[in-house]
Amino acid sequence: MTRTSGDDLTCRELVEVVTDYVEGAMSDADRAGFERHLGECAGCTAVMSQFRATMEATGRLTEDQVSEAQRDAMREVFRGWRADVAAGDPE
Numbered sequence: 001m002t003r004t005s006g007d008d009l010t011c012r013e014l015v016e017v018v019t020d021y022v023e024g025a026m027s028d029a030d031r032a033g034f035e036r037h038l039g040e041c042a043g044c045t046a047v048m049s050q051f052r053a054t055m056e057a058t059g060r061l062t063e064d065q066v067s068e069a070q071r072d073a074m075r076e077v078f079r080g081w082r083a084d085v086a087a088g089d090p091e
Contacts (some may be wrong), residue, residue, distance in 0.1 A: 009033045
């Protein structure tokens with residue numbers, strides 16, 4: 001994600017790059033914008049908290065430990081969530 005000075009990170013953009021943030025794959029400028037948005041947006045702060053909780057809960061799983069049915073269920077939840085975000089309701 002490359003942004004020019006003065007551009008604001010939107011909630012949708014934050015959700016799209018949260019993995020980059022967690023993995024430390026952002027430039028210093030992008031990281032600062034991400035953190036600035038978190039400081040101003042309660043909804044995205046909640047998303048980030050949920051993301052971290054999910055990583056902690058599932059971080060110990062290996063791919064082999066997750067059944068195909070469980071993967072399908074997770075994909076379905078994510079699709080529903082993405083549809084909600086696209087409709088303007090991130091919760």
